[in-house]
Amino acid sequence: MSTLNFAIIGTGGITLQNHLPGLALCPDVKVIALCDASPTTLEAARQQTGAAIVSTNWEDIVTRDDVHAIIIATPNFLHPAIAIAAARAGKHVLCEKPIALNATDAAEMAAEADKAGVRHMTAFTYRFVPAMRYLHHLIGQGDLGQPYHYRSCRLQDWGTRNLGWRQQRKLAGTGELGDMLSHRIDFAHHLVGPMKRIVANVGNLTPIRGGAPNDTDDWAAILAEFVNGASGVLESSKLASGMNESWRSPDRVEINGSAASFSFTTGTWNELQHGVLGGPGFKALSIPREFYVWPGSPRDPGVGDPLISFRYDQAIEFVNAIREQRPCSVTFHDGAQAQAVMDAAIHSAETRAWIEL
Numbered sequence: 001m002s003t004l005n006f007a008i009i010g011t012g013g014i015t016l017q018n019h020l021p022g023l024a025l026c027p028d029v030k031v032i033a034l035c036d037a038s039p040t041t042l043e044a045a046r047q048q049t050g051a052a053i054v055s056t057n058w059e060d061i062v063t064r065d066d067v068h069a070i071i072i073a074t075p076n077f078l079h080p081a082i083a084i085a086a087a088r089a090g091k092h093v094l095c096e097k098p099i100a101l102n103a104t105d106a107a108e109m110a111a112e113a114d115k116a117g118v119r120h121m122t123a124f125t126y127r128f129v130p131a132m133r134y135l136h137h138l139i140g141q142g143d144l145g146q147p148y149h150y151r152s153c154r155l156q157d158w159g160t161r162n163l164g165w166r167q168q169r170k171l172a173g174t175g176e177l178g179d180m181l182s183h184r185i186d187f188a189h190h191l192v193g194p195m196k197r198i199v200a201n202v203g204n205l206t207p208i209r210g211g212a213p214n215d216t217d218d219w220a221a222i223l224a225e226f227v228n229g230a231s232g233v234l235e236s237s238k239l240a241s242g243m244n245e246s247w248r249s250p251d252r253v254e255i256n257g258s259a260a261s262f263s264f265t266t267g268t269w270n271e272l273q274h275g276v277l278g279g280p281g282f283k284a285l286s287i288p289r290e291f292y293v294w295p296g297s298p299r300d301p302g303v304g305d306p307l308i309s310f311r312y313d314q315a316i317e318f319v320n321a322i323r324e325q326r327p328c329s330v331t332f333h334d335g336a337q338a339q340a341v342m343d344a345a346i347h348s349a350e351t352r353a354w355i356e357l
């Protein structure tokens with residue numbers, strides 16, 4: 001099997017945390033090129049990977065003949081231009097979420113990548129959580145019955161610190177909505193199906209963060225009606241003081257159906273809570289071992305912190321989809337579908353109205 005050569009555009013936080021360790025687990029994969037606008041960040045990633053080709057200009061990288069696949073992990077506003085240029089040059093593309101600043105650009109990315117015949121993937125990393133995959137499996141085999149309610153609550157304590165590009169709407173698009181709620185919008189689509197209409201609100205309680213202006217939302221909430229009649233309530237905040245961050249903070253998904261209810265919290269990656277209609281209540285349900293890693297992943301689930309290491313399966317799935325010449329499990333179309341809900345949420349908040357999707 002020939003070696004797949006990767007380039008990474010944007011070598012900041014998520015590249016070091018997720019993408020490089022994930023690619024390191026993939027056989028016959030080499031990171032040969034790196035790009036970051038910051039020479040210091042670029043040099044740190046070069047030292048870590050030994051990549052021979054580095055540039056501060058992404059246009060130098062995405063059209064190279066020796067590059068087969070690209071990971072885009074820049075601030076959000078850059079995603080569409082890089083993804084479209086890479087797809088047109090015949091490169092497979094894994095793009096960080098939110099894949100664009102609006103649904104029109106996201107749909108164009110999906111159309112261009114389809115037209116070019118390349119593999120495309122949105123980094124909805126939580127699709128790879130073992131318990132969430134098991135939940136999807138149980139719903140698929142009918143254990144939930146008819147879906148009634150989807151609920152997600154993501155609460156973090158980011159305080160009032162400066163968030164850099166994340167607090168500038170022109171670079172990030174939105175704040176908490178795109179940062180965190182995008183994952184849960186995608187998961188709602190994955191578990192329940194498309195939404196029919198939503199009403200939403202966003203809030204900015206920190207117009208100054210770390211001494212600099214913040215024109216993005218630090219709280220977002222959506223009330224949704226799904227096409228199949230189920231309801232959804234989704235909330236996410238950066239201002240849940242004292243509740244910690246990332247995988248140490250509350251992150252709950254619940255679903256109620258005609259036959260049963262399930263709930264999941266990130267802190268217990270290998271367990272769901274489960275109760276059946278008329279039963280005695282919620283009880284822990286262990287995740288079978290075959291769900292500990294993504295199908296086709298060589299990752300040893302006993303190695304590393306399981307609250308982090310599931311994320312590496314994302315790169316593995318991308319590589320396997322390229323090799324097996326099949327669509328990725330999460331495509332740009334999923335990214336665009338979530339983006340349409342985010343656009344509708346902003347529109348709803350501005351107009352104080354329900355928005356049809």
Ligand SMILES: NC(=O)c1ccc[n+]([C@@H]2O[C@H](COP(=O)([O-])OP(=O)(O)OC[C@H]3O[C@@H](n4cnc5c(N)ncnc54)[C@H](O)[C@@H]3O)[C@@H](O)[C@H]2O)c1
Nearest residue numbers: 010012013014036037038041073074075076096097123125
């Ligand atoms: N999937 C997830 O769970 C997850 C988690 C964190 C971040 N993200 C996403 O990943 C992306 C990056 O986030 P991050 O936390 O790594 O941010 P970051 O600020 O740590 O890294 C972004 C990097 O992009 C570089 N950059 C800026 N302009 C550039 C340009 N023109 N060309 C090349 N590089 C450029 C910056 O110098 C920086 O090093 C965002 O889209 C974010 O939403 C996703």
